[in-house]
Amino acid sequence: MDTNPIKVMPSPADLRPEDFRKIGTDEKEAEVIQRESISAWRDAWQRLRENKLAMTALLILIVITITAWVAPWLVGKIYGYNYYTNDLLNTNAPPSFSSTHWFGTDDLGRDMFIRTWTGAQISLIVGLAAACIDLLIGVIYGGIMGYFGGRVDEIMNKFSEILYSIPYLLVTILLLVVLEPSLGTIILALTITGWINMSWIVRGEIMQLKNREFVLASRSMGAGSGRLLFRHLLPNAVGPIIVTVTLSVPNAIFAEAFLSFLGLGVQAPVASLGSMINDALTGWLYYPWRMLFPAILISLIMLAFNIFGDGLRDALDPKLKK
């Protein structure tokens, strides 16, 4: 029995005053926070940083974005041509690093390296611009729906539901058939129903938040609707909003590529990744590189955005993590 490692407490009768030690009376000390406090954002960032896959995706996105703007400019400076210069002696040249056309040329002798990266520029611009406009409209519309609730919500929600039930790509195609395709009209056509999803996310968040105590507190101190919405409610809903934006970028990029494929995207000689894939399709079995580089790049961009968005969701909302 003596082998029991747990020390047996002396019975209260055996305790003497010497057994007690004064540990101070300063109650405040117990309340002092020992470690530096971590804000929700830093917490999320730390979680994100631990997610190697998401960080790789982020890195890829940064590298692609920088390359898309720097590479065509740099190579164009060195070799003295741009994305629509025709090298008619070298049409459909295969890719090689020994020639000036690293990714080869297309049927009009245009350099594929520069075209691929300027195409990536267009795709990124379309994706980001569409996502930003969706964000703006969706936050305002959804914020109003969620904040005011009741009749306003019912009518506005019904309206967005009807708009949503009209197939997205059909509306976009229809608009671009009528409007002349250009970067602006493409973005417009993509956002015409694209904001609805965002507005529903915002609406749901606001509806959950608006009955919380801090909103009541702010209201009782005389805050108006605008202040409540923009200073208190929306900042608290920012996590899901960011995730939705991130995940809507690849959707817009895909939709742009799809439209380019139908000949409704940016018009020649400007190229987007989608229109390049479409152009390459005719001679694809003979000149596979014309398809390969834009296809790889667009897949990589969409993959990276999707993975990064998923990672962001896990980081910002740890409850959702499985």
Added chain:
Amino acid sequence: MVRYIANKFFFMLVSLFILISATFFLMKAIPGDPFTSEKKVPAAIQERLYEQYGLDKPVYQQYFKYLGDVVQGDLGISMKLINQDVSDIISQTFSASLKLGSVAIVVAIVVGVLLGMLAALYHRKLIDNIAMVVAVLGIAVPSFVIASLLQYVFASKLHWLPTMGFKGPLYYVLPVAALTAQPIAFIARLTRSSMLEVLHADYIKTAKAKGLGWMAILSRHVIRNGIMPVITYVGPMTANIVTGSVVIEQIFGIGGIGKQFVQAIGGRDYPVIMGITIFYGILLMLARFITDIAYVFVDPRIKLTKGKEG
């Protein structure tokens, strides 16, 4: 129940009405009309043509006539294909698209659910990882890239499958694979997460505790509850496959509505574009309507009173 269905049906009609009106007014917004061509037409003939097709009437009258025509299934005549009704063009090309689309939908559901189930049952094992890599790739890589890639590898290089056309079962393999990649990825992810949730539910523990065999638990409880979210996805998936087929038919040279649509867009054949848009709209809204109804029948937990969106 009847009220719920009626409500859904009413809103489907409203959406459809908006789509048809939008197509009509967009068509009117385009400068020119079917009879302005390069060839000079004598003014008298021009007038006769306008009268014949009702283009001399005010826009609102044309609009109501158009609505009436659409209700009766008359979508106008093609501008490029002489003497061809748009509805004829659609009915001629629909069968190929229907075959491709229905096979794709079945394949997407079966493969997607199987993949998701395997991933959930072997959670954090090799199969799960493989399934999730497939799912991520399926969502990220655009369908037309997959289509071109498959065509290049399996048809052009390996000669295992036909490159183009639509003549027999073998011709289905590549288009269906390209068309279903994204839906399969989506369904697999949906099934996996909902099955994981179900597998940890209390009623599964109860079922185990009362000594039910593993197969019985799986078939009677896990799968039935696990594939519930997949049903909500059937509507959007139909939209996905229909719009996807536009491009896929073009790549594989399948003479379906999608190919017709691309040609009409390329040639700016407005009546055909509008007609096919309306046709697609009807198709997709019906799919969504049926999905909404089916979901209520399958899942008794859905509340009907307020016509809430699932």
